[in-house]
Amino acid sequence: MFEGASNLAAGVDRTFILILAIAVFFIVGITTFMIWTLFKYSRKKNIPARQFTGSVTLEIIWTVIPLILVMVIFFYGWKGYAPMRKVPADAMKVTAIGRMWQWSFDYGNGKLSKILVLPINKAVRMDLHSVDVNHGFFIPAFRVKEDVIPGYKNYLWFIPKYKGDYDIFCTSYCGLQHSGMNTKARVVENSVFVHWLDSLPVTGNIPDPEGLVLIKNSGCIACHSLDGAKLVGPSFQGVYGKKHIVVTDGKEVEKVVDDAYIATSIIDPGKDVVKGFNKGLMQSYRDKLTDAQIVQITDYLKTLSGK
Amino acid sequence: MSTEKHHISTYMSHGAVLVILLSLTALSVGMAELHLGAISVAVALLVASVKGTTVLTYFMHLKYESLFTKIMVAAVFLMYALVIIFLFFDYLFR
Amino acid sequence: MAEIKNIAPSEHHDYQGSKMGMWIFIFTELFLFGGLFLVYAVFRTQYSADFHKAAEETNTFIGTLNTIVLLISSMTVAMSITAIQSNNKGRAIRLLLVTIVLALIFMVNKYFEWGHKFELRLYPGSVVLTNLPKGELLFFGLYFMMTGLHALHVLVGMILLTVTIFRIKSGHVHSGNFSLIENSGLYWHLVDLIWIFLFPMMYLIT
Amino acid sequence: MSNSETHPQVSYLEYQGKYKGILGWITSTDHKRIALLYLYCIIIFFFVAAFLGLTMSIEKMRPGQDFMNAQTYNGFFTVHGIIMIFMIVIPGLAAVFGNFALPLLIGARDVAFPRLNLFSWYLYVTGAILAVLSQLLKGGAPDTGWTFYVPYSAGSSTNVIWALTAAFVLGFSSILTGLNFIVTIHRMRAPGMTWFKMPLFPWALYATAWIQVLATPIVGITLLMVIAERVLHIGFFDPALGGDPVLFQHLFWIYSHPAVYIMILPAMGVITEIFPTFSQKPVFGYGAIAISSLAIAFVGYFVWGHHMFTSGISYWSKWFFSFLTFIVAVPSAIKVFNWISTMYGGSIQMRPPLLYAISFVFLFMIGGFTGLFLGALATNVQLHDTTFVVAHFHYIIFGGMGFAFFAGLHYWYPKMFGRMYSDRWAYIAWGFTFVGFNLLYFPQFIIGIQGMPRRYFDYLPQFQWGHFLSGIGAFILVTGLILMAWNLIYHKKRGAIAPANPWKGVTLEWQIASPPPVENFDEIPVIKHNPYWFGTEEEIRREKKS
């Protein structure tokens, strides 16, 4: 908390100190009061208890004072937060892409990087984009955090104030390697940044391969994951070239997934049913996919097995 | 138990309520056929609310229940309305 | 609150209490469907055009028919309570039987309606459905979930009413003790009440 | 349970109904027996879930993998969360002490629907078994976190459906308990007990019951929707099927925020019973405490959005939910001030229940004030989904509700079992528990502020010191809890016979034998005074000169 490295830190830290002060005051005060009464009014002293039942004045006092205090806290919390939503028009734009379990940063024009490099004292607007599930983009030193939700256009912005390396975490639980999904933000001089960006190779922004487009449009991913997760059907990850047991005409046989096998699976899914999955869920795509398209799908599946 | 008084509705009154409900149904189906756009949504929901209230008051006997039951039902619908409103605080101001 | 008596709770039957319990149960049911209504409301504002298109797909005629059937059945239940209160057991039972028959008609209609959707391959997870525009997909998801859950309640209501008939026959329910019939009546009206809202949401809104 | 031949003196523990032994217990509709059934289940499940928590803490004492892998860890915190929340703290105080003490406190012979009450317990057990099975079955423990956020939970290949079903069934058990209590409080108060002569624990239960009834169905249907999403591929929340993931968060928290008040309100109620008894004076500001319970329940229903400040909800709804969050803090403040004023001017006897009650107030304040950090928009951005949140809710749930549970257990133990435990061992156990607890969770505040995210199996080295202290704290805490359990279990059969009224309490449950007879009261008492009427000081000025 204690090295606020962006323009937004002051507003957060001020709120923090304010609440901390109020909290310590009340916690210490009330605890002391309780312990004091324990001794002062101990039964050992044999003083009969007094039988009063309340006091309207006191009741009002301790309704109104906390009410005022919480309103003050609310106000500061809001004040510290409001600037976080007001992105200056000249902010540099970077898209953070979250996928299980990796960040990548898109600087436009197909320039993708695994770490976030930023020029010092310049406003950046980060657009947050998720490929699969919810992630959370968090840079503690900058006091910024926003969830990365598929289908949502969330964003955040800040101005880095000091040079150095800062941790970036994924805060929204996203599965197995959630805790491994971290990287660095590096704040550098503007000139260094420009140089770095120039030398960054163009890798991203390549459109989806046709096979993937077909898989998405034909609704395959409703049942087949691309990342190894088991849905209704077996995952496409590593499926090509895999050797596995299928049930054909009620008998278990071992088959290797090759071009022909995939074609049969799509045209006549009931023929070879992968063990552990149910027959009849996948419908035939006979009239919906042409042979050429099936080849494209097969080619794409090969890439998922690194072939 | 038998000391408590129960309101006994007549068969006729039930029949009358049914007639009202059926005509309201006819009304809302008719309105929908007219394709009035945005208004038809409002009308359909309004008619549904009137029908719902009728069922609550007469068929479900709310009219003859204790004041507390009435308040309870009203409060529950109010709570639900508040939930919708607060949810739409998000969706309408995105 | 007037009479609290010194007898064991098991021997004492608290008429107001059990009715209050039933009302509270009805509230939970309302909120159960309320959750679905919330989802409907949100998607409907976001995809009104798609919802419009998808809603034309639903059969207004069957919907209207079922509305009428349920309204009538609501009335017959209400009447059967009147019958019990005026000590007319035979009539009460007949009215309840009519209610159950109406409920059956409702279910048969529902069967044909869903069956038709399935013929069009418009069932959850079907290829046709998954390839529809987002809003229509959501509409049909809600359609199946809401009408399905409602149909489940119709079934439960039918069972409850059947039990009531047997209790009337065996003489447990009579003009001096009609909690059971009143409470199953309340439940049945709830089923109707929910349908009153489902009907315009699924069949009418254009 | 016919009372025709029961002698009024037979205690509910010894009473022989139609069946003997364990069958006599699990078919009994006696609210006191059902309370104990809940108690035993809750202790067993608490042990299971706490064991999962303990292993998580130990695993994290060093960065990297020590003795469990990431998948196991993810399964552990999910099942830990599900069991703790849905099976322990939500039914916890309401079902155990509510069932045991509510009819006694309002002068009734049982709850309004005794058979429904037993049925709730069966639902609870069914749900519990499902939850435990989800950990053990073939697909692997669910790994979504107790919040089941979609899309992850729509895709995860583990036993998510089992866990969802378990939570659904447990929810219905909770609804039925709530329904039962509302009707009981309305219909079965002893003659003369007007609303404002009712003790404050029933008031708290009343407020709780309404939340149970009105909030739980929403999560029920939401979980059903996720199940439908997984099984039938109906899109509601998963963007791949056209749905909206943030809508799920809304629906989930519409229930799960009020649920935290389901946990804390009965705890506050128990504490409110304890302070007057040990101070021998009426509770301070009866009306304010009663009404603030209702206020917390009502306003608390509408603050769910504070869990979603970083999810991309609209600016004005953040503003609004933050505002309401601060409003709920005020009734909590009122209660705290009223409790400490109850002690002021009393004749205070230090006994274990009071010690636990005081620790409750202390820990609850820490938990509550850290809630304010989370409720303020600016600080929430920094703290959301960090171990600060973990520390906040462990302080308020374990420190608050847990300690209130221990307080209530020590308070009503003599009434439940008719025996006394050892005070000395109770103090020693308290010492370990209190110290261990703070050592376990306080460091998590600090590393949370520094940016340590939650649900992390592994972490960067700069956070190690905090995790290490936590691990040590966990061991001390466990020692304390085992001592406490031993003290209570050992003395259940061997402790000194408890008098009917060991603490000189004035509420109705202390006016009957310990343990209470089957039918509670030989004759239903007629209520004349307010519930905390200790007499003297000229018999309260000759009854206010009436």
Ligand code: HEA
């Ligand atoms: C019993 C359970 C319980 C209770 C009672 C509370 C009570 C409160 N909680 Fe907490 N909360 C949880 C359980 C609970 N919480 C859980 C389980 C989570 C995490 C869920 C998850 O993500 O897994 C959570 C998360 C959580 C968040 C979301 C964090 C995030 O993920 O970003 C927030 C944000 O506003 C919050 C706020 C509060 C507030 C303001 C209160 C208030 O009600 C507190 C009020 C109390 C006091 C203020 C102290 C006493 C008062 C005084 C001593 C008098 C003086 C007071 C003043 C001057 C103000 N809580």
Ligand code: HEA
């Ligand atoms: C009631 C609520 C409750 C309680 C009591 C606890 C108790 C504990 N919890 Fe917890 N915890 C949660 C609710 C609770 N937890 C929730 C909701 C989450 C969030 C899950 C999520 O992210 O989805 C969580 C998450 C959570 C995490 C974070 C995981 C992460 O984000 O990475 C950790 C990490 O250490 C943890 C640890 C512990 C530990 C060490 C205890 C210890 O205090 C336990 C010590 C106790 C013992 C070991 C038992 C000994 C007992 C006996 C012998 C019998 C007792 C007998 C009697 C009472 C009579 N818990």
Ligand code: CUA
């Ligand atoms: Cu990505 Cu957590």
Ligand SMILES: [Cu+2]
């Ligand atoms: Cu909350």
